């Protein structure tokens with residue numbers, strides 16, 4: 236069997252195994268060395284957040300059976316995409332593809348905050364009243380499908396090698412669980428790590444109830460985009476222990492931390508939906524402090 240065949244056959248199993256291993260490590264880390272005290276008990280939140288993950292995984296597989304790797308293999312096969320037009324070493328192609336894919340995810344995230352209709356979907360992620368490893372799996376199914384569509388288009392445009400796409404998908408899974416976790420990292424380790432990867436303390440700022448902080452630190456894997464595009468904020472104004480997590484318009488646990496509540500959240504009108512721009516990207520309000 237060729238490499239493409241092996242990739243296609245084992246992609247789901249490999250991603251599933253890595254997901255489970257990292258999930259267990261981060262969950263244990265949160266118990267052994269928590270960064271902050273959680274506001275709610277885990278039970279109901281975890282059932283809801285992991286429930287939506289199962290729905291999303293099944294839905295994305297049903298709509299995109301070949302997954303992102305399959306789309307990359309198709310592009311490779313037909314020579315579709317920019318990278319296939321140049322004579323570059325495989326290593327360089329993979330590196331370039333990883334960087335461009337990560338930039339695309341950053342830009343997509345900014346867009347989901349800036350466009351009111353998209354924010355309705357993305358606010359499901361932000362409405363969690365706590366932030367821990369399960370928050371990293373909590374996205375509305377429609378946002379997941381849109382993200383997958385954008386990712387597919389990006390892969391086709393740049394001609395990302397299939398192996399780069401597989402690495403990227405696994406990295407995004409792993410870093411999402413890591414940077415949403417309630418794990419306490421030694422301060423000095425965090426300071427070094429956040430030059431290479433988005434750390435939990437860095438991403439937590441993005442889950443602050445303060446709108447100007449919600450519109451900071453959009454990165455998922457690489458922390459550089461926030462520095463380059465000046466959306467970086469080092470720490471929440473109220474401190475990590477005292478900051479409030481969530482969005483101002485959704486403070487009711489029955490609505491924001493239940494499975495059914497999350498599914499309908501984009502379609503209900505919350506306080507400030509029509510006129511209030513405070514939940515959205517406001518570059519003036521979001522100037523670095």
Ligand SMILES: [Zn+2]
Nearest residue numbers: 344348357441
């Ligand atoms: Zn966001």
Ligand SMILES: [Zn+2]
Nearest residue numbers: 360415438441
């Ligand atoms: Zn997040």
